[in-house]
Amino acid sequence: MSVAGSNVGRVGYDEHDAERWVAEPVKRPGRTAFARDRARVLHSAALRRLAAKTQVVTAGSDDFVRNRLTHSLEVAQIGRELASTLGCDPDIVDAACLAHDLGHPPFGHNGERALDQLAAGIGGFEGNAQTLRLLTRLESKTFDPDGRSAGLNLSRATLDAATKYPWPRRDGERKFGVYADDLEVFGWLRNGVSAGVGPGVASGVAAGDRRCLEAQVMDFADDVAYSVHDVEDGIVAHSIDLDQVGAERAPYWETVRQVYLPTATDDDLDEGWRRLTSLAYWPSGPFDDSRRALAGLKDLTSELIGRFCTAAEQATHARFGRSRLVRYDADLVVPPGVRTEIALLKGIGMYHVLNSPARQKRRAIQRELLTELVEALVKIAPRGLDVPFAADFAQAADDDARLRVIIDQVASLTDPSAQAWHTQLVG
Structure with missing residues (x-):
């Protein structure tokens, strides 16, 4: 998987950092690989959907407070400036900041907990693991020679920077960054991490768990x-x-x-x-x-x-x-x-x-809504699924894989669309 004519850009990064899971020709030589990554995230449908996803206050309930999209834009501005002062490539950090919440489901962390319970038998649900899945599989821009989606096909350095918890689910830990069936691409993006560990490693952090500076x-x-x-x-x-x-x-x-x-x-x-x-x-x-x-x-x-x-x-x-x-x-x-x-x-x-108390009551209603929506889709899928997810459902090997597709579908929804789907399918 070599880089076809990659333009790496800023000093300190090499071809290994700019490599993509699926090799692509460079169409605009004056543009760095990492600038292309940022543009791909910025123009993604997943980023646009964050405008209707809860940050703290339910999306759309107030004209002033932030939603997931405005929050992500503000994080990107802060991260980009700090990256520049440290010497990191600002486009890598900008792209990672824009991407950091893409995997969040409807209703923010509250929805995340509901989906984690529903997916307990198939490895759970975690917004950061869902972000990696989205970037490398669900938000399609590039396909590999076997016809499988490579997601946005971002560079190794940008994917690594977007990986907040670089480990699979472990006993006793709620936070993790990769599901079992995404371990192949996770292993690829983490290639070389151990070799890079030196005197800068944080105290008490295992070599394989270490995050890059950009992350x-x-x-x-x-x-x-x-x-x-x-x-x-x-x-x-x-x-x-x-x-x-x-x-x-x-x-x-x-x-x-x-x-x-x-x-x-x-x-x-x-x-x-x-x-x-x-x-x-x-x-x-x-x-x-x-x-x-x-x-x-x-x-x-x-x-x-x-x-x-x-x-x-x-x-x-x-x-x-x-x-x-x-x-x-x-x-x-x-x-x-x-x-x-x-x-x-x-x-x-x-x-x-x-x-x-008002928020606690609303949060309980939101969790119940997502639970009923997943249960309704389990009964009727692939009917009711969007076309890409219906195709994934048809290709799934077993019931666990089919449930993961339904979780992917529900996680992709915005707050209003989850409510609309629930009204249509549950009543």
Whole structure:
């Protein structure tokens, strides 16, 4: 599977990084392999569907708050800029950031849990594993000589950068990045990882589990984006009052420990909160919906993003001492204080999701909807499936493979289309 006339581009990457699962001729020699990858993700149907998929608040229920698409665009902007300062190819990180949520089903993580239960007997469901499946199989652009879809046929470096959890499902672990029947392409994209492990490997990380630097930048950009933007959305929706957080710390701190930093002490979190609230751009009064308040809130988000990314950039360069860092040259270094501040912001947003009775009721309804939809399709498939999934169903070797096709179909739906399908098939 050699690269046919590949234009690798930025220094530090080679033909191995730019190789594709199915070799393709380079039609525009002035364009790098990684710029082509970014364009393929940007123009994909899967990315467009994110506009109608839940981020935190149900998609379409509010004109201001983010959906999965706007979140992904913001993650890509943060990741691209951080990548450039580190020396990574910005198109690789941009493409990985755009792709990082493509595998999410209707209703976000709530839908993910419902599908995981339904698929428990066939290896489960995980949004990141579904992303890899989509990029290498379901979102068709290229076919191999045997007539099998190679998905978007992205380069090895970009697929590796989009792999947040580079391992199959293991006992006791909820997060994983590949299903059993996608292990062949996963093995191909991870080829050479062990050989790249050097003094930069993170402490306690097995060689085979190590993520490339670009994947770490993507993951960090995702953390930064939703830590500040969820708080911004919550403040504008008047569901988060920062003064109340400061006055009633205990339940917020417990959420931080429960979801993000289990070993954080009250002193750690108190000190992180003191640093945040002492910043010159931290809001000094209640949010009143005025243009000045909106401008101040926007300044808060941009300053916090700059604060977190600058700290990671400086710490990474300080440890590894080179201006250009790519792939397995280094690991992203995030100072502990920055991790605490990000976790605090995420915990504040999550507290209101976990403790809203209205949201809990709605989430239960959403899980029931997806469960009934899958059960209905199991009874009538391939009837009712979209044409590509009906073809996959016809070619499936057994009941397990057929159930996986149905899960693929339901995962591809947006929030409104899942509701419409449920109305049509279940009533």
